[in-house]
Amino acid sequence: MTAVPPHPTSADVARRAGVSRATVSYVLNNADHAISEETRSRVLAAARELQYAPNASARSLRAGRSNIVLVPVPEAPSTPGVDTVIGHLDGELTKRGLRMLLHGDRTAAGIQGARAWAELRPAAVYLNVRRGTRPAVALLRRAGVQAVLLGGVPTVPYAPCVPLDETAVGRVATRHLLDRGHRRLACLVPRGLPAAFAERRFRAVVETAQAEGASVERVDCDLTTDSLAAAVSRWRDPVRRPDAVYAHNDEFAIALIHTLHETGLDVPRDVAVIGSGNRPLGALLRPTLSTAHFVVPDIARVIASSIRRLLDGQGLDPDVATAVQPRLVLRESA
């Protein structure tokens, strides 16, 4: 019996089983190649005894490809928590024989990022279009990444895109407020988040409102009592008070409703409020919160299936267009 080596390789397994490395390889991952049951079990036993784990580097170096889908961790918190999307995405990818790997560096982007991502030679990369610039995509392709899928807007011509528009929740919510006849709107613009994030959402609200001739008061604020109270206090005067507020997300919506109540204003009678994200608390607190949100499981599914399809030489999953539409949940607050 051979001594147990520190880092067992397929050669060690072969030695222990008394066969060649080729045989080991065939037994472990090529069901096609016929190997006698006898040898087969000897190899498996040896592998188990040595706690052999194949070296992914050597394997993908030889194969020239891997089953890795690389996902750079998003830079900013997006509407549905990163947790959720990631969790669902992983499950969907696993079903399709792919392994998700999240790349830690949140700041990597463009060419710099592409170099870092390309080093891992993944089969596919899914990333936000803002980080997936044209040269970045070109570099990834040249490095042998078979599928580069971009998420977000704008849709660009140089790579397939899942047009997941975070500002869409703002548009949908605003359209609802307009449908209810509100013409004097306000929009919270949180300072805590990366500025561009809140800013884009605000602009989407403004555009949607202006198309109907409605006005939008901009309210910069934090998720603190003082900040919101300052904003709300001037709304005690009915002349300066908006009909309805888009609160950016459900946390701010809940905080805003609370602050309005403390100021003596009623929701939705005096001011309607709508959020985004469909957090459970919104369904519970009174008045219950109307909200616009993405359907995370559906989005994860179409992303995963699109990646699978791209690897198989097909196009995007046709369900993408409908899956990325935000849903409106109407409750008491607006």
Place this chain on the structure above:
Amino acid sequence: MTAVPPHPTSADVARRAGVSRATVSYVLNNADHAISEETRSRVLAAARELQYAPNASARSLRAGRSNIVLVPVPEAPSTPGVDTVIGHLDGELTKRGLRMLLHGDRTAAGIQGARAWAELRPAAVYLNVRRGTRPAVALLRRAGVQAVLLGGVPTVPYAPCVPLDETAVGRVATRHLLDRGHRRLACLVPRGLPAAFAERRFRAVVETAQAEGASVERVDCDLTTDSLAAAVSRWRDPVRRPDAVYAHNDEFAIALIHTLHETGLDVPRDVAVIGSGNRPLGALLRPTLSTAHFVVPDIARVIASSIRRLLDGQGLDPDVATAVQPRLVLRESA
């Protein structure tokens, strides 16, 4: 000028620059070996033109190690959102010359998981002790992983541990309630989360309470109006009412306070309430919420520095013990 190859390798760069592959390698990553400025810039130019990205597989295959810290994505949502920990951890690891990679499969654990993680031959692995069983750790070590750091409890003898005990927030919160003289406690046990998670927290509360001769009513519930209303309705009778409630987390605490108010009970006069997590909303809604929470940035820092130290042949960061202590934030609700 050479034609532009599809997957440029160091050989292509060498050809284009008119030098050997060895020279390319020296220029790109061995500052020690002297190369003339002339050649040097030719190589760099060639690399840039070809958008050359080295192959991490080939590199780590040759080197026998990598600078990758592999972190299997946690199975369950833990007290501080996975997002937060991950974000901070990445920053801290980057500072120390390490690259964080998150492994997608949430279900992988034990020997099965270890095999999957070992394939990537990371320099280090950080994972929860529940998934890092003794054989799993052994397999990782045998595969050449230099540092295996476990998080969570219990502390085990076969690997270094960061004793990050999620139930500690429950203990600290409960101790506070006891200090305030409350002896009839209740504890919410959410059904939504993986059962074991809520269960463990509950048991910690019971143990802490019993040590002082206090009782704990168990309240299984969801984050819905009906569920909480059902639990709270019987508390209208002062005889059956607890003095104080540990609500598992801030969302449930907020929901509970809301439900208590609707039932006509005052917080903290009739019932005190305390949560966990220190969510911003808790500081804003009235009554403001007392809460116990982990200091995420500190935890991330000691994990990263411990990994670095383990790789350098030293022991855990001595600050670990203090960093994992939960903090108590006292406000109006308890």
Place this chain on the structure above:
DNA sequence: CTGTTAGCGCGTTCAT
């Protein structure tokens, strides 16, 4: 001092 040759690391696969 500058640059090249040669061989390694590990798993896969073709041809024998």
Place this chain on the structure above:
DNA sequence: ATGAACGCGCTAACAG
């Protein structure tokens, strides 16, 4: 069921 070559980057040893 096996020997041998291959994929790609690193580096010790060596030559000019």
